[in-house]
Amino acid sequence: MQGQDVIMSSGDDAGSPDWETPQDFFDYSLEPELGPFELDAAATAKNTKAERYWSSRDDALKQPWATSKYGMAVFCNPPYGRNLGQWVRKGEAEARIWKRKVVMLLPAKTDLKWFHEIVWARANTVYWVKGRIKFHL
Secondary structure, rough: OOOOOEEEEOOOOOOOOOOOOOOOHHHHHHHHOEEEEEOOOOOOEEEEEEEEEEEOOOOOHHOOOOOOOOEEEEEEOOOHHHHHHHHHHHHHHHHHHHHOEEEEEEEEOOOOHHHHHHHHOOOOEEOOOOOOOOOEE
16 A cells, blocks of 8 residues: 655745746655655745645645546645645545545654654654755745
C-alpha cells in the first residue's frame, strides 16, 4: 500500500497560501526521490508542481486527492496557518483511501498534536531538511 511521506522543514511560518516550493528543491530533492507527481493539492496556476492542482478556490480540503494514473503521487505544500493540522489529516486520509503516495512539505513543529498523532504515528517516512528552505511568493 502506498502511504504518506513527510518532509519536515524549518521554513517560514507566515501562513500565506501563496508560498511557493522552490523549484530547485523540488526538481533535485523531491521529484527524483518521491515523484512523479500528478496532483499538487495546494497550489496556484503560477506555482503548481504537477499536471493538475487544487487552488484555494477549489478548496482541496473538500476535494478527492485521487490520481488517475497508477504510480503517480500527490504533492502538498499546504498553507502553514492555523488549519495546518486539517491539511495533515486530509493528506493521511487521502493516502489511505486512494492507496496513493501523498508527499507533504511541513514545518518541523514536533510540539503539535497533529505531528504526534498523524506524522509520527502513521507516516511511512519522515525526511528532515537541514537548515531552512527559502520559500518564494
